[in-house]
Every structure is written in C-alpha cells, then in structure tokens.
Amino acid sequence: MTTTLRPTGPLQHEADGAQSRTFVVCVNSRPVGSVEIATLPALGPRAGTVRSLGIDDADRRRGRGTVAALAAEEVLRCWGCSQVTVSVPPEAVEATRLTVALGYTERSRNMLKTLAAEPPALPEGVEARPMTEPEFRTWWDVQHEDYVTSWSERGLSVAEARAKANADRRRSLPEGLATPGVRLEVLVRQGEVVGHLFVGRREVRPGEEGAFVYDVAVAEAHRGQGHGRSLMLRAEQGALESGKRLLGLHVFAGNAPALGLYTSLGYETTGVNFTKPLL
Numbered sequence: 001m002t003t004t005l006r007p008t009g010p011l012q013h014e015a016d017g018a019q020s021r022t023f024v025v026c027v028n029s030r031p032v033g034s035v036e037i038a039t040l041p042a043l044g045p046r047a048g049t050v051r052s053l054g055i056d057d058a059d060r061r062r063g064r065g066t067v068a069a070l071a072a073e074e075v076l077r078c079w080g081c082s083q084v085t086v087s088v089p090p091e092a093v094e095a096t097r098l099t100v101a102l103g104y105t106e107r108s109r110n111m112l113k114t115l116a117a118e119p120p121a122l123p124e125g126v127e128a129r130p131m132t133e134p135e136f137r138t139w140w141d142v143q144h145e146d147y148v149t150s151w152s153e154r155g156l157s158v159a160e161a162r163a164k165a166n167a168d169r170r171r172s173l174p175e176g177l178a179t180p181g182v183r184l185e186v187l188v189r190q191g192e193v194v195g196h197l198f199v200g201r202r203e204v205r206p207g208e209e210g211a212f213v214y215d216v217a218v219a220e221a222h223r224g225q226g227h228g229r230s231l232m233l234r235a236e237q238g239a240l241e242s243g244k245r246l247l248g249l250h251v252f253a254g255n256a257p258a259l260g261l262y263t264s265l266g267y268e269t270t271g272v273n274f275t276k277p278l279l
C-alpha cells in the first residue's frame with residue numbers, strides 16, 4: 001500500500017510571515033487522515049512545525065501516522081527547514097510514543113495554573129517593588145544574553161537565537177519599562193534585591209488570554225533560600241491584581257529545579273515541545 005499526502009488547497013501565507021499547508025493523508029488514494037505543517041518564523045528561517053496530525057480510528061495502528069509524519073518532514077525539508085518542532089498534549093500517550101520513536105527530543109514544556117480567588121501572601125521579611133530604570137537596563141542586558149545562550153544551546157545558531165531574542169523583546173516590551181500591561185519587579189529582603197520577575201499577558205489557552213511569566217530568576221548569591229517560590233507567589237498576586245485567573249509559563253527541559261517548583265505550586269503541563277533536526 002502507498003501512503004501519500006495530497007494538498008487540500010494552496011500554500012497559505014500568514015501575518016507573522018509563516019507559510020502553511022494542510023494535506024489529506026491517503027492510502028492508495030483513499031483518505032485516512034490529515035496533517036498540517038508550517039514554517040515557524042519565531043524560531044528562525046530554517047524552523048518548521050507539524051501543527052497537527054490525525055489518522056482516522058479505523059486506520060490507526062497500521063503505521064499510517066509514522067509514514068505521514070515522515071512525509072511531512074520531507075515537505076518541510078523542501079521548504080528549506082533544517083529543524084522541526086511538535087507540541088504534544090501530555091495526555092496524548094500514543095502521539096508522544098510516536099514522536100519519541102521518530103527521533104524527537106523534548107525541548108521544553110508549557111505549563112498553566114488556575115489561580116485561587118484569594119492571592120497568596122509573601123513570606124515574612126520579603127517584598128516586591130517595581131524595577132527602577134537602572135535596574136531595568138541591567139536586567140535587559142543580562143537577560144538578553146542568557147536568552148540567546150538558552151536557545152543557542154537548543155539547536156538555534158547564535159545569529160538565529162539573537163534574532164529571536166530581539167523579536168521577542170520587541171513583541172513583549174515594545175516600550176521598555178513603560179510597556180502597558182506588564183510587571184517588571186524585584187524581590188527585596190532586608191533591603192537587598194534577591195531576584196526579579198517579568199510578567200505580561202498572552203494567550204495561554206486557545207482563544208483565552210492570561211498572565212504569563214516571561215522571566216523569573218533569583219540572584220546567584222541568594223539561591224536555595226526559597227526566593228524562587230516567593231517570586232512565583234508574587235506572580236500570582238500580580239496576575240490576580242490585573243484580573244487574570246490563569247497564569248502560564250514556559251520551562252526548558254533539563255531545568256529540574258524549576259520544574260519541581262512549578263509542579264509543587266500546582267502548575268500543570270499543557271504541552272510538551274519536541275524538536276528534531278532535519279538532516
């Protein structure tokens with residue numbers, strides 16, 4: 001039997017610069033499912049993604065999904081992509097199994113928490129306040145380079161990682177410290193800054209906006225003292241103050257301390273992001 005992909009329509013060009021196309025998965029010309037692929041400008045000009053892949057119930061467990069995924073990767077290669085990403089819901093066990101079998105590795109996770117109506121209290125002796133302009137300039141430079149390093153260690157070239165950092169910063173902080181709807185704060189204990197927090201807004205569930213933790217970090221000299229938890233509690237306070245009951249975040253694979261903290265605070269994984277080089 002021959003499994004092929006048949007386009008359902010012309011190539012689509014989207015507002016963010018991505019191109020996408022949906023295909024019908026066919027076995028000997030008989031439709032058995034569908035797959036949608038796209039380029040991913042947010043990760044650079046060579047990145048692509050499989051947005052969705054579904055095989056009809058009657059045709060599952062026959063290798064159709066595997067062949068369709070490989071065919072989708074080949075189309076992305078023809079589009080000039082050298083890496084592909086997929087996001088899999090944690091409950092999709094079979095999809096996760098297929099993804100791993102095809103050579104994908106976990107890059108990161110998206111997590112979400114539904115907040116209680118009453119804001120949590122910060123531990124005694126710590127408080128949060130807005131960043132000053134000098135603190136913001138220092139944070140901007142340090143966080144920017146850390147961001148570039150994080151992405152360059154995960155498959156992007158340094159140039160691509162820097163371009164992503166610049167684009168993300170323009171999108172999330174177009175007016176710097178004065179950007180409406182964001183909170184840039186520092187955590188203070190006994191008069192000393194021990195960490196910082198950047199919370200903004202974005203879509204955290206399809207069609208639903210919530211608060212989002214873009215950056216949180218404890219100063220190196222003050223780690224291991226519970227300040228990370230305090231910063232996350234402050235993020236919850238800020239989200240509720242802005243009228244948001246959903247608080248989302250993104251965490252890279254391998255950051256076990258952060259993942260453990262978020263899990264202990266009640267965050268749940270909404271998507272596991274996998275990546276694979278297209279050789």
